[in-house]
Amino acid sequence: MxxxxxxxxxxxxxxxxxxxxxxxxxxxxxxWTNPNIHTSWEVAKKGxxxxxxxQGFMSHSYISEMMTxxxxxxxxxxxxxxISFINYTVPGDIITAxxxxxxxxxxxSAVRFNCEVWCENQAGQKTVVGTASALVY
Numbered sequence: 001m002x003x004x005x006x007x008x009x010x011x012x013x014x015x016x017x018x019x020x021x022x023x024x025x026x027x028x029x030x031x032w033t034n035p036n037i038h039t040s041w042e043v044a045k046k047g048x049x050x051x052x053x054x055q056g057f058m059s060h061s062y063i064s065e066m067m068t069x070x071x072x073x074x075x076x077x078x079x080x081x082x083i084s085f086i087n088y089t090v091p092g093d094i095i096t097a098x099x100x101x102x103x104x105x106x107x108x109s110a111v112r113f114n115c116e117v118w119c120e121n122q123a124g125q126k127t128v129v130g131t132a133s134a135l136v137y
Contacts, residue, residue, distance in 0.1 A: 002072025004136050006111045014099040014115060017066040021054050023091040029055045054089040059119045059128045062097040067117070071134040083117070083130030094122040099132065110135040 099117035
């Protein structure tokens with residue numbers, strides 16, 4: 001059930017979503033058909049990476065889950081998301097998707113909420129940054 005309403009104000013935080021990233025999850029996301037930088041320590045190390053890195057789509061899905069929890073059906077039917085990946089996510093990281101309302105604009109009988117969104121790891125380092133928006137009727 002969505003919790004967003006038209007009377008929300010700029011600066012309001014969106015309730016966060018917290019996930020622990022595991023190698024098993026990365027393997028599931030990759031369908032683990034071939035060893036690669038997402039599924040294999042050996043391949044990741046050969047590629048100069050510190051560990052197998054989680055697919056970007058995993059963080060994308062955490063942000064989308066956060067937005068769905070907040071905006072509900074309107075996010076699923078027309079939400080907009082633009083993100084950039086700025087740091088690795090590795091097995092054992094605790095990733096928290098966060099966001100806040102940056103701007104609100106009237107669109108007909110609805111209000112569009114433009115939001116800043118990001119993911120950060122347990123050390124508070126941002127791994128993904130971007131923007132998202134959804135309508136509230």
